[in-house]
Amino acid sequence: xxxxxxxxxxxxxxGDAVAVIDQTRLxxxxxxxxxxxxxxxxxxxxxxxxxxxxxxxxxxxxxLALALRADSSDASLARAAAALLAxxxxxxxxxxxxxxxxxAVASQPASQxxxxxxxxxxxxxxxxxxxxxxxxxxxxxLLRATAETRGRVDVLTHCNAGxxxxxxxxxxxxxxxxxxxxxxxxxVWVDETRPRNQGASLTxxxxxxxxxxxxxxxxxxxxxxxxxxRVDLVLVGSDRTTATGDVCNKIGTYLKAxxxxxxxxxxxxxxxxxxIDFRLRDGRAIPIEERGAEEVTHITGVDARGATSTVRIxxxxxxxxxxxxxxxxxxxxxGLVTERGxxxxxxxxxxxxxxxLVEAVA
Amino acid sequence: xxxxxxxxxxxxxxGDAVAVIDQTRLxxxxxxxxxxxxxxxxxxxxxxxxxxxxxxxxxxxxxLALALRADSSDASLARAAAALLAxxxxxxxxxxxxxxxxxAVASQPASQxxxxxxxxxxxxxxxxxxxxxxxxxxxxxLLRATAETRGRVDVLTHCNAGxxxxxxxxxxxxxxxxxxxxxxxxxVWVDETRPRNQGASLTxxxxxxxxxxxxxxxxxxxxxxxxxxRVDLVLVGSDRTTATGDVCNKIGTYLKAxxxxxxxxxxxxxxxxxxIDFRLRDGRAIPIEERGAEEVTHITGVDARGATSTVRIxxxxxxxxxxxxxxxxxxxxxGLVTERGxxxxxxxxxxxxxxxLVEAVA
Numbered sequence: 045x046x047x048x049x050x051x052x053x054x055x056x057x058x059g060d061a062v063a064v065i066d067q068t069r070l071x072x073x074x075x076x077x078x079x080x081x082x083x084x085x086x087x088x089x090x091x092x093x094x095x096x097x098x099x100x101x102x103x104x105x106x107x108l109a110l111a112l113r114a115d116s117s118d119a120s121l122a123r124a125a126a127a128l129l130a131x132x133x134x135x136x137x138x139x140x141x142x143x144x145x146x147x148a149v150a151s152q153p154a155s156q157x158x159x160x161x162x163x164x165x166x167x168x169x170x171x172x173x174x175x176x177x178x179x180x181x182x183x184x185x186l187l188r189a190t191a192e193t194r195g196r197v198d199v200l201t202h203c204n205a206g207x208x209x210x211x212x213x214x215x216x217x218x219x220x221x222x223x224x225x226x227x228x229x230x231x232v233w234v235d236e237t238r239p240r241n242q243g244a245s246l247t248x249x250x251x252x253x254x255x256x257x258x259x260x261x262x263x264x265x266x267x268x269x270x271x272x273x274r275v276d277l278v279l280v281g282s283d284r285t286t287a288t289g290d291v292c293n294k295i296g297t298y299l300k301a302x303x304x305x306x307x308x309x310x311x312x313x314x315x316x317x318x319x320i321d322f323r324l325r326d327g328r329a330i331p332i333e334e335r336g337a338e339e340v341t342h343i344t345g346v347d348a349r350g351a352t353s354t355v356r357i358x359x360x361x362x363x364x365x366x367x368x369x370x371x372x373x374x375x376x377x378x379g380l381v382t383e384r385g386x387x388x389x390x391x392x393x394x395x396x397x398x399x400x401l402v403e404a405v406a
Numbered sequence: 407x408x409x410x411x412x413x414x415x416x417x418x419x420x421g422d423a424v425a426v427i428d429q430t431r432l433x434x435x436x437x438x439x440x441x442x443x444x445x446x447x448x449x450x451x452x453x454x455x456x457x458x459x460x461x462x463x464x465x466x467x468x469x470l471a472l473a474l475r476a477d478s479s480d481a482s483l484a485r486a487a488a489a490l491l492a493x494x495x496x497x498x499x500x501x502x503x504x505x506x507x508x509x510a511v512a513s514q515p516a517s518q519x520x521x522x523x524x525x526x527x528x529x530x531x532x533x534x535x536x537x538x539x540x541x542x543x544x545x546x547x548l549l550r551a552t553a554e555t556r557g558r559v560d561v562l563t564h565c566n567a568g569x570x571x572x573x574x575x576x577x578x579x580x581x582x583x584x585x586x587x588x589x590x591x592x593x594v595w596v597d598e599t600r601p602r603n604q605g606a607s608l609t610x611x612x613x614x615x616x617x618x619x620x621x622x623x624x625x626x627x628x629x630x631x632x633x634x635x636r637v638d639l640v641l642v643g644s645d646r647t648t649a650t651g652d653v654c655n656k657i658g659t660y661l662k663a664x665x666x667x668x669x670x671x672x673x674x675x676x677x678x679x680x681x682i683d684f685r686l687r688d689g690r691a692i693p694i695e696e697r698g699a700e701e702v703t704h705i706t707g708v709d710a711r712g713a714t715s716t717v718r719i720x721x722x723x724x725x726x727x728x729x730x731x732x733x734x735x736x737x738x739x740x741g742l743v744t745e746r747g748x749x750x751x752x753x754x755x756x757x758x759x760x761x762x763l764v765e766a767v768a
Contacts, residue, residue, distance in 0.1 A: 071721035236702070238600060238624040244720045252721065260726040262600040262702055263626050264658025268694065268732035271660070296626025298633070302664040332630065340598070340624055343705055345717025353717050355707025358606045359433035359614065364622040370630035 045207045045221065047074060047253045053173070053212045054099050055106065057166060060113075062106040066093050067208060071249035072346050082111035082124050089131040089138070096209025097283060097319065098172045101141030104128045105165035108145045112158040121146060121157070136284065137318060141168060169211045175316045176213035178383040183219025183279070183314055186381075187228055190276045196229035197276050200266055203235070203294035204242035205281025205314065206250040215314040216279040217250065219381065224256050232258040233269060237294060239339040239366060263296050267303035278304045279381075282315040287402070289374030289389030290327025291315075295367050301376040313372075313389070314381040317398055322405040325391075327371035340364040407569045407583065409436060409615050415535070415574045416461050417468065419528060422475075424468045428455050429570060433611035434708050444473035444486050451493040451500070458571025459645060459681065460534050463503030466490045467527035470507045474520040483508060483519070498646065499680060503530060531573045537678045538575035540745040545581025545641070545676055548743075549590055552638045558591040559638045562628055565597070565656035566604035567643025567676065568612040577676040578641040579612065581743065586618050594620040595631060599656060601701040601728060625658050629665035640666045641743075644677040649764070651736030651751030652689025653677075657729050663738040675734075675751070676743040679760055684767040687753075689733035702726035 045052065055064045061078040068091065069075045077093060079085050085107030088094055094103045111124030125142045132138055148164040149157040190197040205216035213221060223230045232251055237243035244260055251258040261269070269275050278300055284292040291297070291313045304311035324330070341364050347353040358364070377389035387393035395402045407414065417426045423440040430453065431437045439455060441447050447469030450456055456465045473486030487504045494500055510526040511519040552559040567578035575583060585592050594613055599605035606622055613620040623631070631637050640662055646654040653659070653675045666673040686692070703726050709715040720726070739751035749755035757764045 071724075236600070238598070238626055241719060244724070248724050249721050252724070258725070260702060260720060260724050262657070262728070263624070264600055264656075264661065264732075265727070265729055267660040267664065268657060268729050271690075271732070294626075295624070295630060298629040299626065299661040299665060302629065302668055303661060306664055328633075340622060343707065343717070343719060345705065345719040347709075347715055347717050353709055353715055355705070355709050355715050355717055357603060357705060357707040358622060359611050362433075362606070362610050362614070362622050363620070365627070366624070367627055367630050370626075370633070 045212060045250065045254055053169070054094065054208055055102055055169060055211060057162070062110065064088060064094050064103065065208070067095060067246065068093055071245050072352060079106070079110060081114065082107055082127065085110055086127050086131045089128065096204070097137040098176070098210040098316065100132055101137035102165060102169045102172060102211055104138045105141045105145040105161070105168050108142060109158055109161035109165050112149065112161050116154040116157040121149065140318065144168070172211040173213060175383040176207070176210050176215060176218045179215055179314050179316065179381055180213055180218030180222035182385050183312070183381040184222035184226065184228070186277060186310070186312065187219055187223040187230055188226070191223070191228045191230070194276065196231065197223070198231050198233065198274055200233040200269065200275045200278045200300065201235065201247060202243065202280050202297050202300055203237045204246035204250070206247055208246050208250060209281065215281045215316065217247070219279060219314065220256060221254060224254065230256065232256060233266065233275060234258050234260045235263050235266060235296070235300070236260060237296065238263055241343070266300050270303045270307040270309050275309050277310040277312060279312050279314055282313045282319050283369060284330055285313065285315055285320045285380070286324045286327050287320065287322045287394060288325050288391045289377055289380065289394060291372045291374070291377055291389070292327055292330045292369050293372065295370050298370040298372045301372040305376045310378040311376060312379050312381050313377055316383055317401060320394065320398070320401070322402055327373060330371055332370070333368040335366045335368050337364040337366055340366050407574060407612065407616055415531070416456065416570055417464055417531060417573060419524070424472065426450060426456050426465065427570070429457060429608065430455055432570070433607050434714060441468070441472060443476065444469055444489065447472055448489050448493045451490065458566070459499040460538070460572040460678065462494055463499035464527060464531045464534060464573055466500045467503045467507040467523070467530050470504060471520055471523035471527050474511065474523050478516040478519040483511065502680065506530070534573040535575060537745040538569070538572050538577060538580050541577055541676050541678065541743055542575055542580030542584035544747045545674070545743040546584035546588065546590070548639060548672070548674065549581055549585040549592055550588070553585070553590045553592070556638065558593065559585070560593050560595065560636055562595040562631065562637045562640045562662065563597065563609060564605065564642050564659050564662055565599040566608035566612070568609055570608050570612060571643065577643045577678065579609070581641060581676065582618060583616060586616065592618065594618060595628065595637060596620050596622045597625050597628060597658070597662070598622060599658065600625055603705070628662050632665045632669040632671050637671050639672040639674060641674050641676055644675045644681050645731060646692055647675065647677055647682045647742070648686045648689050649682065649684045649756060650687050650753045651739055651742065651756060653734045653736070653739055653751070654689055654692045654731050655734065657732050660732040660734045663734040667738045672740040673738060674741050674743050675739055678745055679763060682756065682760070682763070684763055689735060692733055694732070695730040697728045697730050699726040699728055702728050
């Protein structure tokens with residue numbers, strides 16, 4: 045998507061190197077890093093230079109290709125896959141992408157493995173773009189319908205499910221980009237999304253670069269906005285979706301779904317089929333990652349002199365707990381927006397769109 | 407309440423001066439300021455050295471007494487009341503307290519006015535303590551009942567409705583203090599309460615000083631905790647309560663009420679009768695204050711060198727909106743905890759406890 049006058053993806057091949065946007069520096073600086081070794085990729089995934097399930101998968105595949113360029117043996121392949129997976133052990137997409145890349149090279153002669161892995165990573169990146177663009181095409185119809193009635197459409201989103209979480213386009217924001225480019229008058233309420241503030245740091249930045257009107261709000265404000273009739277629909281991403289339509293997404297998503305339900309506001313999760321866990325029938329079974337307390341007790345910004353500074357915002361010794369996700373039960377989800385179209389957040393709805401994938405795990 | 411080894415109120419007479427805790431410096435420093443003039447009081451109220459509706463009222467009354475000490479004329483009285491009211495124009499309690507103090511001195515000889523006003527302010531402070539202590543006594547029965555069944559009780563609170571918002575004891579936290587002092591095993595989940603973070607800054611500090619176990623969480627986390635059965639009841643304050651039981655409180659309160667309702671968790675608002683607007687029948691009629699965007703875009707903490715530092719947490723130019731309150735409809739409120747006991751959040755419930763006050767506005 046657009047960054048200033050350029051068109052960027054989050055990750056791309058740049059000669060022999062893998063170029064990535066350093067997301068830990070956004071929104072205060074746009075820096076491109078070049079990975080040339082496996083270690084570069086492992087560190088970048090671990091330190092959240094790249095984040096977002098689809099993007100992590102592609103980054104892992106490129107990391108494998110970098111490893112094979114240095115040493116294309118079976119042992120190197122196994123070592124690299126293990127190191128990459130350990131960088132973000134809970135990311136389901138990373139495991140999937142590494143397995144796919146490994147399957148593509150495992151039976152190939154060692155001399156060709158690096159090139160094959162590189163091409164496979166590039167293919168995965170392109171596929172991710174196509175998937176996200178399709179989500180945008182299908183989802184933008186929702187925005188268009190509202191805009192035709194009201195003249196404009198106000199979307200509320202939580203966290204960052206934009207192009208920075210994928211290779212390009214994003215999931216929840218892809219319909220917004222598609223609608224905006226089609227001339228629809230769209231405005232986005234951006235939840236700041238404590239504690240890591242991906243809404244304030246990434247979503248607001250993305251939308252500003254693309255020239256889409258948006259307003260940053262604290263996570264507490266969405267309910268009030270819906271009570272006031274100032275939200276037409278809520279669009280969020282999903283880190284994991286059950287076969288029955290429960291949505292596991294960034295902590296606080298459930299609260300927005302409750303408010304949407306209470307005020308008759310439509311609530312959609314936009315997601316690629318790769319986030320659907322076809323074996324899982326109850327979202328309550330999803331283990332919720334607990335992260336470090338310092339994400340709650342400390343915050344990083346830019347001080348009056350323009351220097352990046354991390355400050356502690358509580359009294360020393362304050363105990364904090366930090367769950368990363370929550371589960372929104374399907375009864376609160378109006379529908380799912382996928383690369384194959386919209387469906388009800390239910391077993392029947394998902395089966396209707398993805399009979400082949402349901403069948404594959406049966 | 408306890409601060410280290412001392413017992414403090416938020417405001418008290420110290421010789422000829424009015425002593426107040428500077429709440430803008432908490433939790434990083436405990437500083438006592440001494441007001442000696444009307445200007446000191448006006449600046450302190452405006453800059454939120456003192457905040458919380460009950461406390462602002464008492465601070466205003468003391469400010470009037472300071473003004474009368476310098477000049478006890480009718481003109482001085484009128485000028486002082488106007489200046490104090492303008493310091494926080496939307497605070498209903500401030501107007502009420504100033505009118506009460508003015509009524510107490512208006513018909514008195516000028517030579518006695520300063521002393522009378524001073525005594526009236528002290529009386530209002532003592533009354534506020536008694537009111538809050540009674541709220542604690544009535545509310546702690548709720549905590550005791552749960553603890554008797556479960557062995558412990560987990561309370562979730564939003565914002566700061568503790569003793570720092572009043573003269574002593576607080577409203578929502580008063581039952582917690584009473585229960586803890588009675589030996590009940592109580593733990594508090596503290597919402598940080600963006601954007602001003604009164605939960606993280608003030609509530610966590612209060613509870614730590616009193617030795618009450620608590621855990622700081624982001625505002626996004628409460629729904630997940632309730633889904634997991636880790637909250638026994640939600641206790642919040644109220645800035646304004648309608649005659650029908652709607653509760654206007656800090657932004658985000660409504661989201662927690664929705665989550666409580668969805669999970670069968672009891673949700674109580676604790677409040678003095680002075681916050682009940684007996685003329686108002688629908689919370690949707692309450693105008694919601696919009697505050698400055700910089701409360702969302704900037705945050706103050708302590709940097710690595712121990713210095714207080716304010717950092718910008720968004721990219722420059724980000725547009726933010728900042729509503730301070732929302733309204734929780736009475737259907738989501740299990741009950742009200744008042745100085746006269748508990749009642750249903752309904753017209754009948756409120757009339758049952760406060761027939762005299764209902765009658766007075768009829």
